[in-house]
Amino acid sequence: MTNYARMYRFGITPWERYGQAAAASIAALLDREETGRSRPFGRALDLGCGRGQFTPELGRRGWEAVGIDYVPAAIEAAKRQETDGVTYAVGDVTDLPSADLGTFDFFLDIGCFQGFDTERQRAEGRSVSALANPDSTLLMLAFGPTRLRSRIGGVSQAEVEAAFPDWELLDVQPAETAGLGWPMNRTSPQWYRLRRQT
Template sequence: MYRLGMTPWEGYAAAAAPSVAAVLDREESGRERPPGRALDLGCGRGQYTPELARRGWDVVGVDVVPRAVEEARRRDPGIRYEVADVTDLPVGLGTFDLFLDIGCFQGLDPAHRAAEARGVTALANPGATVLMLAFGASKWRRLVEGAAEHDILTAFTAWELLDVREADTAGLGFPMNRTSPRWYRLGPRTVRA
């Protein structure tokens, strides 16, 4: 898609900035400062990674597309960006308190979704959070992909769903504005005695 110059998700970044800010505000309320380490999964050219850094997170952005990562590094030289596959996250990245996935998980097949979840689990600090934006099931799924709550919970078996909220569709063009996007917040599953 980068080679073709077709990156509709980047247009959504500007339109979604207030929505993303509200989700991050909720996540950060009650946290000590600085908030900790964050991993931006499928960061592309760094649409959201700089916002996390601006908010005080020690952030790392990862994407499998080298060209996108190089562009992110050029734009934001003070932020760490790595070429890495979200389905095979390297342990050398360290551990994290927050995982941000905006549209990455939904584009993976079930086996790769489970692999992303295993990698996130391996790199999660105690009490970590996953914030995920995913388009819902719709007749436009072939065009814009998507993931239902069931898909997320099937992959993230070591995590529990803490919150689900509708995402703002302002700025989303057709057909993405017809996909019922949702924000999912997950935390590590607690072991009950």
């Protein structure tokens, strides 16, 4: 069982508190993602969606949104929100083709990738690439590597690029740390934006 699954089991979900605290900055990043796209925007996949904190927002914005997480209890909680145009699936982000979800134009990863070891990071990269339409984009929030990495995760820019070799890194910017609390506010979280190269 991963740290993530254990935390769900005991009802500890600090990432949800962060999502509320950073809602304005996340909304601004999604606004930027939608700039230049025409409605309907296409299909979006929320990777490691948990209880669906961000998936409904994608649906409200005009995406055909799908949330995926491997913790069944989280997906059951997400489904209770009943947001139009949003669906959920129990599945492994490192093996997306087996979930039979189709292809996507946008991928959102808020804290999922950072919890994996190198092998699973690269598996997520291959998995996302297999479902990516040409010119699709990926927006990822990840902690930087710290001494607490074994407990709270974290990745370097080089690890992100190694896991997504067929993607162009468009932007890296520091993430808001308000609401994270100690020790996570010391992890130098970054937003990574990538585009699938054709």
